[in-house]
Amino acid sequence: MKLNIHNMRNRVLTVTVLSSLVLLMAACGGKxxxxxxxxxxxxxxxxxxxxxxxxxxxxxxxxxxxxxDPTSANANAKLVTIKPIGPGAFNHFIDLRGKIDAYNVANVAPRGQGGFVKAVYVKQGDQVKKGEVLLKLDDAVLRQSLTAAQQQLSGVKAQLDQAQSIYQRQQNLWKQNIGTEIQVLNAKTNMEALQSQYNAAKANISLAQEQVNTTNVISEISGVVNAVNVKVGEFFNGAQQIQVVNNNDLKVTVNVPENYIDRVKMGSTLMVTLPESNNKTISTKVNVAGKLIDPITRSFYVEGKIPVDKDIRANQMAMVRIEDYAVPDAITIPVNTLQTDDKGKFVLVAVEEKGKLIARKRPVEIGELYGDQLEVKNGLSAGENIITEGFQSLYDGQRVTLANP
Missing domain, CATH: 1.20.5 (Single alpha-helices involved in coiled-coils or other helix-helix interfaces)
Structure with missing residues (x-):
């Protein structure tokens, strides 16, 4: 009996200890x-x-x-500057570097095989017309061929005249029943053969004359002589030795990054500024838009025609702004007035409430940015006054006073 009581006491003690441990762990783990x-x-x-x-x-x-105390009404107000918001034209441009190029740039070449230069008639900077002779090549051998062809023609002409006379006589005799028909036919055949020789001799003269004419190197376009890199006595083969540029037919060319491929198209406006011509600005349109992306520069080619201007030259550098976005009645704000909090982007406007000027937050949805002007698509209305200075430490509902009343 004593043993059983002892065992029961041990069991109770064990249960008590375990319960305490469970309570302790629960207390520790509950937090x-x-x-x-x-x-x-x-x-x-x-x-x-x-x-x-x-x-x-x-x-x-x-x-x-x-x-x-009415005198203290503006004592604690924050000094700010405001600007009325109104709709206006907003244009976004892509700023790139381009150059002025000529539609017609001719590297003068000989019409024949080239030759040694006997005379140069132009110098760099001269104005020339289409067809004007620029230089003369040695034509001694070709003139000898022309002279020989002319002499051959003279000999054949004399023989042809004689054959025609004989044929005419034979015909007259035959009509008088003198002679034979075969004599008339032979005279006619001889005359026709000489006529063919005469025609061939004339063709040879034309060919020889044309070959002589090829020694006169002419300009294929009207323009200004841009380069003369050949002298008398040197061999001329047209390897960019004389260049003529037509400055009356110019274009601006520019390479556009491929990420603008959907925004720059035929008809896009180009604003061209020429830094070396007193920042002269020209407006034109894209009339050529390349369909190929350059694998190295990842860009495509566009160009626009430039009006005639004596002060603009080919290969002149140009700053090109391509208009890729335009809104005629957009709401815009200075970009530095845009702020951000955990709820998104906002600006502060000055609102009159109960005769007092109060700063109020306006959550906004922004659009394009160009220069320091930011397009606001939603959140602001025309007629509101945006706080442009003194907004940095303002909070929603704070009283403000104007620095530019």
């Missing part, structure tokens, strides 16, 4: 650690709620003070 991010978010929301409540209390208290 689980919270996620630091969750705690910080909760603390932020709490502070925002307190800030809102505090701002309301400050506003109410300030209103009460203003009623008792």
């Amino acid at each position: 689980a650690k919270k996620d630091p991010l969750t705690e910080k978010k909760a603390e932020l929301e709490k502070l925002k709620a307190e800030q809102k409540t505090l701002a309301e209390k400050v506003g109410t208290l300030q209103d009460e003070i203003d009623k008792l």
Whole structure:
């Protein structure tokens, strides 16, 4: 009996110890650690709620003070500068570097095999017309061939005249029943053979004359002689030794990055500025848009025609702005007025409430940016006054006063 009581006491003690351990573990484990991010978010929301409540209390208290002391109405207001918002044209451009090029640039070449230069009739900078002779090649051998062809023609002509006379006589005799028919036919055949020789001799003269003419090197276009890299006595073969440029037919060319392939098309506006010509600006349109992407530069080629201007030259550098986006009645703001918080992008506007000027947040949806102007697609309306200076430390509902009343 004593043994059983002893065993029961041990069992009770064991159960008691185990229960204590379970309670202790539950007490320790029940207080689980919270996620630091969750705690910080909760603390932020709490502070925002307190800030809102505090701002309301400050506003109410300030209103009460203003009623008792009107001179203090603007004492605590933040000094700001505002700008009215109004719709207007907004244009976005792609700024690139291009150059002026000529539609017609001719590297003069000989019409024959080339030859040694006997005379040069132009110099760099001369204005020339289409068909004008620029230089003369040695033509001594070709003139000898021409002289020989002319002499051959003279001999054949004499023989042809004689054959025609004989044929005429034979015909007259045959009509008088003198002679034979075969004599008439032989005279006619001889005359026709000589006529063929005469025609061939004339063709040879034309060919020889044309060969002589090829020694006169002419310009195929009208323009300005841009380069003369050949002298008398040197061999001329047309390897870019004389170049003529037509400055009256110019174009601007530019390579556009391929990421703008859907925004730059035929008809896009080009604003061309020439830094070396007193920043002269020319407006034109894209009239050629390449269909091939350069595998090295990852760009495509566009060009636009340039009007005639004596001060513009081929290969001149140009700053090119390509208009790829335009809105005629857009709302725009200075880009530095845009702010961001945890809820997104916003700006501050000055709003009159109960006879007081108050700063209010306006969440906005932004569009394109060009220069310092930012397009606002949603969130602002024409007629509102955006705070452009002094907005950095403002909060929603804070009283403001104008630096530019």
